Amino acid sequence: MAFWHKKKDGNKQELQEQKPEDSPVVENIVSTSEEKESSGWISRLGQGLSKSSVRLGQGITDLVTKKKLDQEMLDELEDLLITADLGPKTAARIVAEFGRDRFGKDISEEDIKRALATQITAILEPVTQPAAFHGQQPFVVLVCGVNGVGKTTTIGKMAYDLHVTQKRSVMIAAGDTFRAAAVEQLEIWAQRADCPLVKKELGADAAAVAYESYEKAKKDGAEILFIDTAGRLHNKANLMAELEKIIRVLKKQDENLPHAVLLVLDATTGQNAHEQVRIFKDMVNITGLIVTKLDGSAKGGVVVSLADTFGLPIHMIGVGEKIGDLRPFNAQDFAKSLVGLP
Ligand SMILES: Nc1nc2c(ncn2[C@@H]2O[C@H](COP(=O)(O)OP(=O)(O)O)[C@@H](O)[C@H]2O)c(=O)[nH]1
Numbered sequence: 001m002a003f004w005h006k007k008k009d010g011n012k013q014e015l016q017e018q019k020p021e022d023s024p025v026v027e028n029i030v031s032t033s034e035e036k037e038s039s040g041w042i043s044r045l046g047q048g049l050s051k052s053s054v055r056l057g058q059g060i061t062d063l064v065t066k067k068k069l070d071q072e073m074l075d076e077l078e079d080l081l082i083t084a085d086l087g088p089k090t091a092a093r094i095v096a097e098f099g100r101d102r103f104g105k106d107i108s109e110e111d112i113k114r115a116l117a118t119q120i121t122a123i124l125e126p127v128t129q130p131a132a133f134h135g136q137q138p139f140v141v142l143v144c145g146v147n148g149v150g151k152t153t154t155i156g157k158m159a160y161d162l163h164v165t166q167k168r169s170v171m172i173a174a175g176d177t178f179r180a181a182a183v184e185q186l187e188i189w190a191q192r193a194d195c196p197l198v199k200k201e202l203g204a205d206a207a208a209v210a211y212e213s214y215e216k217a218k219k220d221g222a223e224i225l226f227i228d229t230a231g232r233l234h235n236k237a238n239l240m241a242e243l244e245k246i247i248r249v250l251k252k253q254d255e256n257l258p259h260a261v262l263l264v265l266d267a268t269t270g271q272n273a274h275e276q277v278r279i280f281k282d283m284v285n286i287t288g289l290i291v292t293k294l295d296g297s298a299k300g301g302v303v304v305s306l307a308d309t310f311g312l313p314i315h316m317i318g319v320g321e322k323i324g325d326l327r328p329f330n331a332q333d334f335a336k337s338l339v340g341l342p
């Protein structure tokens with residue numbers, strides 16, 4: 001399974017779990033069947049989302065104290081969905097729909113979970129879109145988001161899968177020139193993914209990095225160029241100026257650039273992720289979302305409210321810090337895991 005539409009038929013390989021400090025990484029790839037990967041992935045998604053699903057699952061068990069569905073149970077279900085970060089608007093819609101033809105009827109825990117999973121799947125399906133990193137060459141992907149959400153890590157994971165697993169040529173640009181550690185971290189990821197990195201000195205103009213990386217990607221025939229960026233949200237004006245300049249400089253070269261603008265969001269921030277989408281939407285034309293840190297977050301429901309509110313494509317989700325812990329987003333798997341269904 002690839003993160004995205006493959007240009008070529010990829011070889012069916014799965015990345016073994018691997019500690020970030022392990023290297024080189026090439027030996028750690030094992031061939032596996034699609035089927036094995038798929039079931040392994042779903043159980044890992046379930047484990048990753050366990051904090052969210054325990055909250056929802058236990059909550060559902062607790063609210064089924066009567067046999068027949070009444071208003072009190074519906075109100076409790078609505079509160080439960082809100083505490084699970086689905087957001088008030090989405091929770092109200094789900095509950096209204098759920099109660100419509102079940103009110104006054106016998107209801108079990110299982111019925112509720114199945115009905116919720118179906119409704120959540122329906123909300124998530126329209127936004128379930130693999131990232132299509134082809135059609136132009138180099139295909140330029142600008143990656144943005146607040147500090148610490150997982151931009152750099154996600155670029156490393158994507159580059160690894162695209163280059164090492166799918167054999168596509170990938171270049172990475174260190175557009176976060178603000179902190180020395182940011183460039184060093186990206187350098188380590190670039191080594192792991194065995195991809196060239198374009199960087200400049202600390203404090204250099206991020207737009208100059210973007211410009212030079214695009215020139216180099218064209219010259220070297222790279223298929224995909226990822227541009228990392230800084231996410232200093234405490235200085236919103238600077239951040240906006242920097243992103244706008246990167247885009248302006250790229251557009252001077254080709255008005256279709258960048259081909260994708262990915263916004264990375266950290267699931268542990270819950271409803272705050274909505275505010276981040278609004279802020280970045282004002283600055284740039286976001287083409288898709290990646291939601292990270294779904295492992296160990298009890299706020300997985302935020303993915304549902306994000307889908308319902310913004311309708312932006314969700315390409316991938318992060319369920320851990322390891323190189324193989326970025327996966328394509330699948331509506332049904334996600335919905336079932338979230339409510340605690342196998
Ligand atoms: N648990 C977990 N940690 C993640 C995930 N993605 C990134 N991280 C961690 O989040 C921290 C910040 O990531 P980084 O890529 O530096 O964020 P950036 O500031 O947006 O570039 C690092 O410690 C990453 O290992 C994820 O999906 N799950």
Ligand SMILES: [Mg+2]
Pocket residue numbers: 151152153176182228229
């Ligand atoms: Mg970073």
